[in-house]
Amino acid sequence: MPSPVFSRRAILALTGAAILARPAFAQSERVAKIGLVQSTTGGSAALYGTEQKQAIDLAFSEINAAKSLNGITLQxxxxxxxxxxxxxxxxxxxLIRQDRVVAILGPTLSNSAFAADPLAQQAGIPVIASSNTAPNLTKIGDFIFRTSVPEDQVFPTVLRYAVDKHHIKRVALIYGLDDALTRSAHDVQKKAVADLDLEQVAVESYQKxxxxxxxxxxxxxxxNPDAIILGTLxxxxxxxxxxxxxxxxxxxxxxxxxxxxxxxxLFELAGAAANGIIVGASWFAGYDSPRSKAFVAAYRARYGTTPDIYAAQGYDAAYILAEAIRRADNATDSKLVRDKLASITKFEGVLGTFGWSADRDATVTPKVLIGDGDSKVFVAAPGA
Structure with missing residues (x-):
């Protein structure tokens, strides 16, 4: 079957990346070609995709400079x-048919992942997501992994904290109708509300x-709710x-x-209105670990901004894929790389020490965070 028409923008992006990277490779080097699919345009999604792309670029440059992959260079x-x-x-x-990549990092949105990941699964190409949090995504198949902790493993902890801290009894929900991530977040939120026997006083929705x-x-x-729950970008x-x-x-x-x-x-757009918003995450910029602090410093030095959780998850995705390639000692065998990736346990990343669950989700303890809109940061929730 002929390949679908590929947009001029995407062709230029892929071609440009390849041209920029090739001159640095010596003839004797082995090159692991890795697809990097992120939304750096397209409205709200670009907020996440840009952070992920920058973090992965940073990780690849560090890994290649360290020459730690037995002569393999990441492209x-x-x-x-x-x-x-x-x-x-x-x-x-x-990426799969023509470029013959060994793995893919991305895409940014769960909606896109549900559409495209089955192609990689069928072709036997491992995929690592770093922002897809919709439930059941990795059930697409055994080549699909993610460093982004799914919503159903995080939100119940967040809601329980909020209820205990603020004595919440009546809640309203608002969510996006036409995005897989926001719809699935809303489903998780509704279940968590029901599990805690809270009174659901309103449900409102909107369109992209x-x-x-x-x-x-x-x-x-x-x-007159005590809390408003957001299933939104x-x-x-x-x-x-x-x-x-x-x-x-x-x-x-x-x-x-x-x-x-x-x-x-969120803080750039909401300012002080974001004061006090309660969220859950696998990481935040103030996380107290040497590896996390080094990443934040390197990201700030390179880009002049503080990384967010999507950058952190992208950075860990790049490093754990590199570790799988190192263990495989092979730049082209996708199945071998997938098997080595699945075997990794106790990986020391920016998110902390993690491995994979039975469904290939990162095993990271969720952290409850509070928004400080004045300082434009999330901080650890007191008593969480």
Whole structure:
């Protein structure tokens, strides 16, 4: 079957990455070609994809400079899918059929992963996601891994903390209808609410591209909830936080977010309105470990900004893939690399010490965080 038409933008991105990388390779070196599929355009998704791409670029440059892979050099073939699942499928097909990559890092959105990951599974190409948190993603097959902890392993802990800390009894929920990540986050949130016997007083939704949430928030305000639970991407979360405060929803009403809200852009867009939002994550920039501190320093030195959780998860994805390639001592055998990847346990990463669950999710203890909108950081929740 002929390959689908590949967009000019993605072709240029892939070709450009390959041209930039090739001159550095000596003839005797072995090259591991790795697909890097991130949304660096496409609205809210670009908030996450840019961070991941930058962190993976940083990791590859460090790994190649260290020459620690028995003569193997990592080459990233980068393509921006523009947060378009159809484009993600096209990119995966090219990476697998024409570029013959040994592995793929990405894509940014769970929606795109559900569309494209089955192609890699069928072809026997390992994929490591670093921002996909929708439940059941790795059940696509045994070549699918992720360093991003799924929502259903994080949110129940976050909600339980919020209920205990703020004596929450009545909750309202708002979520995005047309994105796999936000829909699945909402499903997890509804179950967690039911499991704790909380009263669900309102459920509101919106569609991708919406910027005015005043109608939904006005309905929610009328129900006088103790907390508002967000099943949203960071850009929409920021708008909801700002508009809620403008509509007179006071600080006594607690906002509880999902994993997708954990972005430095949340504070840039929401400012002080993000004060007090409660979220759960596998990592935050203030995490006290030598490896994490070194990563934060290196990222700041290279890009002039503080990395977010998606950068951290991308960085660990790059390093754990490199470790699998080192153990395989092979730059082209995808099945061997997959098997070595699956065998890794007690990996010392930025996220801490982790391995893989039976479903190839990273085994990391969730951390409850509080948003400090004035300082534009997430900090560890007291007493969590």
């Amino acid at each position: 990233a073939l980068y393509a921006d899918d523009g947060a378009d699942r159809g484009q993600t499928v096209n990119i995966f097909q090219r 591209g919406d910027v005015d949430f005043s109608a939904q928030l006005t309905k929610i305000r009328a129900q 960071a850009e929409e979360a920021a708008a909801i936080l700002r508009q809620a405060r403008q509509l007179g929803i006071g600080e006594k009403v607690v906002f509880i977010g999902c994993n997708a809200n954990i972005s430095a852009k």
